[in-house]
Amino acid sequence: MSGQILLAWRSLWQHKRRTWLTLGAMIFCNSLLVFMITLQAGTYPMMIENTLRIFSSQLQINQQGYLDEPELRKRILDSSHLIARIEQEFPELDVIPRSSGFLLAASAQRSVGMLVNGVAPDKERLASIIPQQIIYGHYLEAGDNNQVVLGERLAKNLQVTVGDELTVMGSTMEGGFAAGVLSVVGIFSTGINELDRTVSQISMATFQRLFEMPNQVSLVSINAPSMSQVSFYQRQLQALMQTEPKLTVHDWQQLNPGIKQGIEADLSSAVIMYAVLVLLVILGVMNTQLMAVLERTKEFGIMLAIGSKPSRLFTQVLIETLMMGIIGMLLGALLGGVVAGYFSLVGIALPGMGDIGAQFGIGDRIYPLLSPLSVLIGPVVVCIGSVLVSIYPAFKTLGLEPISAMQSK
Amino acid sequence: MSNIVCKGLVKTFQQGDQTIYGLNHVSLTIKQGEMTVLSGPSGSGKTTLLNAIGGLDEPDSGTVYVGDVEITGLTKSQRADVRLQRIGFVFQAYNLIPVLTVRENIEFVMQLQGVAATERQKRCQEILAEVGLTGLESRRPAQLSGGQQQRVAVARAIVSKPVLILADEPTANLDSKTSAQLLELFTQLNRQHGITFLIATHDAQVFDYCRRHIYMVDGKIVTDTRS
Numbered sequence: 360m361s362g363q364i365l366l367a368w369r370s371l372w373q374h375k376r377r378t379w380l381t382l383g384a385m386i387f388c389n390s391l392l393v394f395m396i397t398l399q400a401g402t403y404p405m406m407i408e409n410t411l412r413i414f415s416s417q418l419q420i421n422q423q424g425y426l427d428e429p430e431l432r433k434r435i436l437d438s439s440h441l442i443a444r445i446e447q448e449f450p451e452l453d454v455i456p457r458s459s460g461f462l463l464a465a466s467a468q469r470s471v472g473m474l475v476n477g478v479a480p481d482k483e484r485l486a487s488i489i490p491q492q493i494i495y496g497h498y499l500e501a502g503d504n505n506q507v508v509l510g511e512r513l514a515k516n517l518q519v520t521v522g523d524e525l526t527v528m529g530s531t532m533e534g535g536f537a538a539g540v541l542s543v544v545g546i547f548s549t550g551i552n553e554l555d556r557t558v559s560q561i562s563m564a565t566f567q568r569l570f571e572m573p574n575q576v577s578l579v580s581i582n583a584p585s586m587s588q589v590s591f592y593q594r595q596l597q598a599l600m601q602t603e604p605k606l607t608v609h610d611w612q613q614l615n616p617g618i619k620q621g622i623e624a625d626l627s628s629a630v631i632m633y634a635v636l637v638l639l640v641i642l643g644v645m646n647t648q649l650m651a652v653l654e655r656t657k658e659f660g661i662m663l664a665i666g667s668k669p670s671r672l673f674t675q676v677l678i679e680t681l682m683m684g685i686i687g688m689l690l691g692a693l694l695g696g697v698v699a700g701y702f703s704l705v706g707i708a709l710p711g712m713g714d715i716g717a718q719f720g721i722g723d724r725i726y727p728l729l730s731p732l733s734v735l736i737g738p739v740v741v742c743i744g745s746v747l748v749s750i751y752p753a754f755k756t757l758g759l760e761p762i763s764a765m766q767s768k
Numbered sequence: 769m770s771n772i773v774c775k776g777l778v779k780t781f782q783q784g785d786q787t788i789y790g791l792n793h794v795s796l797t798i799k800q801g802e803m804t805v806l807s808g809p810s811g812s813g814k815t816t817l818l819n820a821i822g823g824l825d826e827p828d829s830g831t832v833y834v835g836d837v838e839i840t841g842l843t844k845s846q847r848a849d850v851r852l853q854r855i856g857f858v859f860q861a862y863n864l865i866p867v868l869t870v871r872e873n874i875e876f877v878m879q880l881q882g883v884a885a886t887e888r889q890k891r892c893q894e895i896l897a898e899v900g901l902t903g904l905e906s907r908r909p910a911q912l913s914g915g916q917q918q919r920v921a922v923a924r925a926i927v928s929k930p931v932l933i934l935a936d937e938p939t940a941n942l943d944s945k946t947s948a949q950l951l952e953l954f955t956q957l958n959r960q961h962g963i964t965f966l967i968a969t970h971d972a973q974v975f976d977y978c979r980r981h982i983y984m985v986d987g988k989i990v991t992d993t994r995s
Contacts, residue, residue: 362872363870366867373866373867640798661864662865664857664863665851665852665857665877666848666853666880667852667880668844669847671880761824765863
């Protein structure tokens with residue numbers, strides 16, 4: 360085997376320029392794959408995290424059926440007790456109570472329907488990005504203080520600004536009249552049109568008073584220390600909820616099926632693009648090896664004449680391709696890894712992508728994420744693909760006859 | 769005894785509508801240790817006979833025995849194995865592997881045979897001394913003269929300890945002095961190791977080194993004389 364490896368290595372460099380040209384294509388393709396895959400690997404977690412920090416959380420406890428049809432009456436009773444139990448059992452978790460309802464808001468100029476979220480401001484500061492997106496005024500303070508923060512477009516539609524008052528009206532859970540006057544203390548802008556046009560936030564105490572829901576919340580959001588622990592805590596919380604048969608624990612994928620679908624759709628199109636790239640390169644490798652086999656027909660004839668079995672020539676061609684594949688894989692992974700590593704530190708600016716990116720939970724800079732999988736998967740596929748396609752030129756050697764092969768020019 | 773026995777060998781080639789006999793019912797026995805020269809005009813069937821005996825080409829009919837092994841009728845892979853274990857080849861064009869050094873070319877056959885690395889090195893060193901190539905082991909074929917390349921080819925042919933060496937016009941590309949040196953080497957190997965030699969050639973110089981002379985015309989053995 361060592362003799363075959365030596366012969367393969369020497370043969371590979373018999374035509375240095377051709378080998379380097381093929382290797383160059385492999386290295387370019389591999390480094391491009393590494394860069395693009397690490398970029399995707401970095402984009403998805405950011406997309407998920409940002410989306411979860413805006414819309415939901417990693418886990419959510421709510422009443423059965425709430426996800427399909429969110430209604431005030433599908434509420435969690437005695438929420439403080441439930442939250443205390445979870446916090447006592449799992450102090451490492453962030454437990455965030457939230458409620459949602461609809462109100463008609465009227466300013467001096469206009470009336471607009473709005474989604475109103477009841478939140479615990481202190482906890483919301485840790486779990487949501489909205490407190491950090493305040494562009495005018497300040498975020499909510501705890502307590503029943505009739506304060507409201509509005510999305511930027513909602514504030515524009517209502518023609519209010521910080522310091523103005525809104526009269527709000529709606530229905531309580533029991534069908535009663537929910538009404539009050541809220542003072543605008545802050546305006547936020549997330550860059551997500553729908554959110555900025557429809558959403559407002561008030562303190563949980565104010566929400567519970569307005570909607571006559573004492574110690575009741577629509578849902579409890581929960582964040583684990585890391586995304587990898589979400590499944591574990593979902594099982595743990597589900598076990599804890601056994602005494603509360605009407606409550607269920609959902610993970611982020613159930614809460615935001617759109618994220619998973621979006622990622623899958625993006626991955627599908629990316630895989631097609633990668634497949635085309637890989638195909639072009641491995642066809643180049645096949646062409647190189649086919650030329651090498653044709654050029655070395657005489658050499659193969661000599662080897663057959665002095666006692667090589669045809670199968671040895673077959674493996675010889677595959678070993679040469681494997682060598683080329685390994686060099687291309689290592690250099691491509693190294694080059695792509697260095698470039699991706701640099702951008703994982705400084706980020707890649709997306710000029711003009713701010714608003715569009717925000718719709719998908721992506722900021723104005725994206726950061727490639729390097730891991731053994733994201734760096735190696737592309738180059739390994741190219742290497743394996745190259746060896747597989749070189750079966751064809753290798754197969755050609757099986758048909759060689761010593762005499763006619765030795766007579767070839 | 770590892771005699772070479774050919775019985776009723778026929779090999780034809782198509783040339784337009786004509787059927788040309790490369791071998792026309794050739795029967796022949798070469799005893800172990802014989803040094804035989806095969807001569808005749810171009811197209812007489814010398815190389816065709818050599819290729820048939822060496823299992824490089826399949827005759828249309830007839831049988832070839834190398835020792836107790838019938839080489840005709842074997843698969844490509846089995847024929848390769850017989851060549852590896854029993855037959856050495858020396859070609860007119862040397863036919864060395866260009867990317868390997870002298871030592872690697874000689875060791876290549878032993879690697880195919882599965883000889884251990886230390887044994888390979890030892891035998892290689894001995895053979896290099898025997899064919900007068902000591903000191904040139906790290907050179908590539910392109911860095912050697914024609915005579916030196918042919919010596920490497922001979923070294924490669926004998927290193928596998930064959931019972932038979934088939935040489936096709938081994939002196940055709942060599943000057944007379946180098947040819948004589950090569951033929952001396954053949955004679956020496958024949959005497960020392962008892963290797964059977966069958967040499968196809970036009971070169972009259974070769975006749976002096978061989979006790980048996982087979983003359984072929986149109987694919988037939990015309991004369992077969994021993995001196």
